[in-house]
Amino acid sequence: MSDSMKECLQLQLLEMEMLFSMFPNQGEVKLEDVNVLTNIKRYLEGTREALPPKVEFVITLQIEEPKVKIDLQVTMPHSYPYAALQLFGRSPELDRQQQLLLNKGLTSYIGTFDPGELCVCAAIQWLQDNSASYFLNRKLAYEPSTQAKPVKNTFLRMWIYSHHIYQQDLRKKILDVGKRLDVTGFCMTGKPGIICVEGFKEHCEEFWHTIRYPNWKHISCKHAESVETEGNGEDLRLFHSFEELLLEAHGDYGLRNDYHMNLGQFLEFLKKHKSEHVFQILFGIESKSSDS
Numbered sequence: 001m002s003d004s005m006k007e008c009l010q011l012q013l014l015e016m017e018m019l020f021s022m023f024p025n026q027g028e029v030k031l032e033d034v035n036v037l038t039n040i041k042r043y044l045e046g047t048r049e050a051l052p053p054k055v056e057f058v059i060t061l062q063i064e065e066p067k068v069k070i071d072l073q074v075t076m077p078h079s080y081p082y083a084a085l086q087l088f089g090r091s092p093e094l095d096r097q098q099q100l101l102l103n104k105g106l107t108s109y110i111g112t113f114d115p116g117e118l119c120v121c122a123a124i125q126w127l128q129d130n131s132a133s134y135f136l137n138r139k140l141a142y143e144p145s146t147q148a149k150p151v152k153n154t155f156l157r158m159w160i161y162s163h164h165i166y167q168q169d170l171r172k173k174i175l176d177v178g179k180r181l182d183v184t185g186f187c188m189t190g191k192p193g194i195i196c197v198e199g200f201k202e203h204c205e206e207f208w209h210t211i212r213y214p215n216w217k218h219i220s221c222k223h224a225e226s227v228e229t230e231g232n233g234e235d236l237r238l239f240h241s242f243e244e245l246l247l248e249a250h251g252d253y254g255l256r257n258d259y260h261m262n263l264g265q266f267l268e269f270l271k272k273h274k275s276e277h278v279f280q281i282l283f284g285i286e287s288k289s290s291d292s
Helices: 003-022 036-045 096-110 120-130 132-142 144-148 168-180 201-212 263-272 278-283
Strands: 029-031 055-063 068-076 086-090 153-162 184-188 193-200 219-229 242-245
Touching (some): 003 055, 068 120, 086 096, 096 120, 120 132, 153 201, 153 278, 168 184, 168 201, 168 242, 219 278
Antiparallel strands (some): 029 055, 068 086, 153 193, 153 219, 184 193
């Protein structure tokens, strides 16, 4: 037995010990010859004259995303790690073409290691980090009906009434929440305060919950409009962003900051955004044209 062969077999035993510590459960590492490691040890100790068989085994890997399994078949030539390791990954979830691509990528990666480097553990890590894309590619290529299936969402528009809105910190909170949640609409400050928020249902409901709590008592949702959509809802929006609406106030109250907003101007604003119908809902009075 040459010194180089002895070194190779010792390194193979070392790597197998590492693998059994990584996969301690029975059946995770399946040796083709259950006695092969014992025979290698006997050969190294000199109690066996014949060269032992090659180490061949299969490791079953559980890939977390997507939830699939890959069997990695490994053969260690007697002169490994100075000779190339033989690897092949297979999964019933992959067709032949994707399986070939997976193994081509794996072989290419292992080819970057220098002679003498152990690489089974590295191959396992590569599969855990990179195999998901091969399953995804197969799904995109061979399951177009699944990908094309439309997803329905609920587009919601909420009309919110408050007795007044003029505190700076509250106004800032409303604007910040609106922009963070990808909703559109407006916040009319003053007395009364009106908020319109529109977007996907879950975003609008989170907006409503966030601004209302913990202690905003004089506020209510007067009206809500919803519609099912299979798109992104952009064609349903009446507003292009979420902004603060500042209108003229009636009268001059000095530093009291307690003023009534010009509802005539607000009605014109609603008309421009095809929302005249909510005027009566919000204030309990019928809308009238400013020139009538």
